[in-house]
Each structure stands twice: as C-alpha cells, then as structure tokens.
Amino acid sequence: MKELDSGIALSCAGCGVSLQSERQEEAGYLPESALKREPVICQRCFRIRNYNEASSVAVDQDDFLRLLGSIGETDSLVVHIVDLYDFEGSLISGLQRFVGNNPVLLVVNKVDLLPKSMNLNRIRNWVQQQAKAEGLRTVDIVLCSAKRNIGFDHVIEALERHRKGRDVYVVGATNVGKSTLINRLIRDYSDLERELTTSRYPGTTLDAVHIPLDDDKDIIDTPGIVYASRMTEIVPRSFLQSLLPDKSIKPLVYQLNDKQTLFISSLVRFDFVEGERQSFTLYISNALNVHRTKLERADELYKEHRGELLGAPSREELDEMPAWTRHSLRIPRGAKKDIFIAGLGWIQANGTTGAIVDLYAPKGIKVLMRDSLI
Structure with a gap:
C-alpha cells in the first residue's frame, strides 16, 4: 500500500478506493510510476476515463452494506438519485431502513430521455405516488438531466434548502447518472477541482468519495448499488x-x-x-x-x-x-x-x-x- 508522508493511505480521485501497487487484479491498483500523475487515479479509472474500457473489479458487498448502513448513524441529508427511464429498476428498495430519520431528497435524473412534449408536473406527481407506494418518505422531489443541464439549478436550490449545515450522502443504483451529477455539484457547489470517474459501465465508484464543501462539511458519493434484476447488469458490456x-x-x-x-x-x-x-x-x-x-x-x-x-x-x-x-x-x-x-x-x-x-x-x-x- 502506498502512503503519503503523513501516513494516510492514498485514495483514487476517481472512484475513492484505497490505492495499491502490488496486486494488479485487485481494486485500487496503479503502477508506482503513476503516483506522480495529477490527479492520482487507479488504473481502472484511467482506462475508463481515457479508453471507455470496463474492468471486472467489483466492490466487496460486505463493505458496501456496511457503508450504506452507517448513514443512519449520521445527521445528514440523503440524496437518492434515480433514473426516470428505469424508475422501479433503480429505486433502492428499503432505503428508508438504512437512512433512519435522515431526510431524503429524491433527484430524478435523465428526464431528457422522455419525449419533449411531456408535462413535468404530471411526471413529478407520478414519481411522488410511486415513491410513496415503495415506502420512501421524501422531503422534496426534483426532476433533472445532469447530462443536458436541465433543472440542475433546482437541485442546487433543494440542497441549500434541506441541507441545513449537514453532510450530504449521495446514493443510487449503477448507471443512474450519479457520478455525472456529482461532477456538476463539484463545479457548482464546491471549490474542489476534481472530477469523478464516469462511464456507461456499472459499478464505476468503488468506495465512498468525500468532496469537501466550504463550511467544512462533505458531499459523500457512495458506490452504486448493483441490482441483478436490471437488464443492464446481465447483458454483455459491449451491448x-x-x-x-x-x-x-x-x-x-x-x-x-x-x-x-x-x-x-x-x-x-x-x-x-x-x-x-x-x-x-x-x-x-x-x-x-x-x-x-x-x-x-x-x-x-x-x-x-x-x-x-x-x-x-x-x-x-x-x-x-x-x-x-x-x-x-x-x-x-x-x-x-x-x-x-x-x-x-x-x-x-x-x-x-x-x-x-x-x-x-x-x-x-x-x-x-x-x-x-x-
């Protein structure tokens, strides 16, 4: 494991996993020569970012459940990002149980995929009904497209209104556009000059990534949940x-x-x-x-x-x-x-x-x- 002079382990600036240069087949690997690269990112993130190449490295499920389960012990705002095009497939089942009494802001991404004639108020009402039926209690619902920059100002406004000086945990399934949205937050809501790894492949973020805010609080990007019940998880990656x-x-x-x-x-x-x-x-x-x-x-x-x-x-x-x-x-x-x-x-x-x-x-x-x- 490569460490900073302070003794703190280096983390990948793209996916958050701890870096190491000994086991190429495991998460966090990068050659020693790449430690001088800025930002410091693992080989997997480098290949995704530069060649759109997938990797078979997966996050340990026990670590993931531990990470998700720890949110309920904090005083935070939870931002749950779902894919409107794949709403029931990307909604986290039982999320309320994990987050406890923390407020949930439901951000519905990829609204740009629907026909342009759609009434957004009607869509929002539909989402509200579906979320309620799933047992999810939300403080607000925001429709947006992180990729097309649609409704992102409403996401920022909702964060300001509901955060109240707390940390922000961002959760979601794979391929809902979570990292794309986080990158927008970094540019618009934080002075940190970095960019998370984004790709079309599931499981891009391997560990929690902490993004500091101006008030000494953090936006915490968590790994995407992999649901084998979605077609995106079982088709060949080339498809x-x-x-x-x-x-x-x-x-x-x-x-x-x-x-x-x-x-x-x-x-x-x-x-x-x-x-x-x-x-x-x-x-x-x-x-x-x-x-x-x-x-x-x-x-x-x-x-x-x-x-x-x-x-x-x-x-x-x-x-x-x-x-x-x-x-x-x-x-x-x-x-x-x-x-x-x-x-x-x-x-x-x-x-x-x-x-x-x-x-x-x-x-x-x-x-x-x-x-x-x-």
Whole structure:
C-alpha cells in the first residue's frame, strides 16, 4: 500500500478506493510510476476515463452494506438519485431502513430521455405516488438531466434548502447518472477541482468519495448499488451502448391483433394473447431492433434467428445469460398501464378494452405492471 508522508493511505480521485501497487487484479491498483500523475487515479479509472474500457473489479458487498448502513448513524441529508427511464429498476428498495430519520431528497435524473412534449408536473406527481407506494418518505422531489443541464439549478436550490449545515450522502443504483451529477455539484457547489470517474459501465465508484464543501462539511458519493434484476447488469458490456438511450426516445407504436408477437432484439418477447385490436407503444432505446410476427411462428423464429435477424446480443452471448421466464399479465379494462422491464424500458398498453399478454424476459429480471408514466 502506498502512503503519503503523513501516513494516510492514498485514495483514487476517481472512484475513492484505497490505492495499491502490488496486486494488479485487485481494486485500487496503479503502477508506482503513476503516483506522480495529477490527479492520482487507479488504473481502472484511467482506462475508463481515457479508453471507455470496463474492468471486472467489483466492490466487496460486505463493505458496501456496511457503508450504506452507517448513514443512519449520521445527521445528514440523503440524496437518492434515480433514473426516470428505469424508475422501479433503480429505486433502492428499503432505503428508508438504512437512512433512519435522515431526510431524503429524491433527484430524478435523465428526464431528457422522455419525449419533449411531456408535462413535468404530471411526471413529478407520478414519481411522488410511486415513491410513496415503495415506502420512501421524501422531503422534496426534483426532476433533472445532469447530462443536458436541465433543472440542475433546482437541485442546487433543494440542497441549500434541506441541507441545513449537514453532510450530504449521495446514493443510487449503477448507471443512474450519479457520478455525472456529482461532477456538476463539484463545479457548482464546491471549490474542489476534481472530477469523478464516469462511464456507461456499472459499478464505476468503488468506495465512498468525500468532496469537501466550504463550511467544512462533505458531499459523500457512495458506490452504486448493483441490482441483478436490471437488464443492464446481465447483458454483455459491449451491448450496453445499444441498451441505454443517450437522447430523447422516439416511441414506437404498433397496432396489434391478438395472437401477434413482438421481439425486442433477442432480449424480450411480448405476446398479445387475447383482446380486441389495439395499439401498444414501446419506450425503449431506438438502437434496439423490434420484429413483429404471428404468435404461432414465434417459437420457431426465435430458435432459428435469435442473435441474428432478431438482433444482438449474439447467440454465444445469449447462451451466457439466464433463460427466459414467462410473465402472464391481465391488463384491466379501461386502465392505462405500462409493462415495465427493468433496465430496458416499458410497453404502454393504449387500449381501453383490456388484454391478456405474456412477456418473456431473462429469469430474475424485474417485470411489473404499473400505472402509465406517459
């Protein structure tokens, strides 16, 4: 372990992990020659920052739970960042239990991915209802896009209003834009000249990163929680760029008769089993391929053309992923519902006559029916 003259271990300025130069396969590794580099960052962060290259190093789960559980022992403001595009997939289940009586500011990122015509007040009300249903007590909800600089002034205002001289803990799942938002806070809310490592890969931040504020308090960036129930965590990393939209989604509308099937690449199959002719709208990355066929041909089509005609990932990569499991859902008459697939997006049922649908997704991926966001 390399140490400063004061005897304090060096930490990576990008991900916060303690640095070491002996075990290349473990977190925090950097060559001794790199200690003179400014800022001092581990080899993993250097590769992510300069080459957008992923690393297989993961944070120890026991350390992570200890870190998250310690928040309840502090007097802090907790900022929970969620991804609006993947709301149920990125919301931390049971967060209230971890943070105790500390106030929670819910920052809903990536609002820029929704169609530009969306009413933000309606979205905020929807988020409030969903968060309440999950048992999360919030002092405020702020919609923003850290990447597009939308609503960030409201994030700063909410921090000023609710912090009241306390430390700020920032928590969130992987790939919700947490480090991007933290980097904006560093530039706008702290005089510290540094930048966290940001990438499209899960688990970029490996340990708590303390960012000093002007009043001797800190913003503490915690590691992203990895939820295996999200599609983003199980697809090949080379495919993440196609799965994660980086600009406003163009909804795809399909008029379907019953006994018709939609394939979303080779990842998900959607069967309209029973109901009157109606439309279904797909809110997914526009880089994904969608293929329509008859239900009676779906099994054969998938067997012959998965990973090829139906779209990536490849057959070999699909074989490394969990096998499909079926979710049978009944959409009530007169109800406007979304069928949500964690880490992928959702399918909106637009009909008022009800429907019975089956959705096939890799085993373990969270699939649920919810009130429509849009």
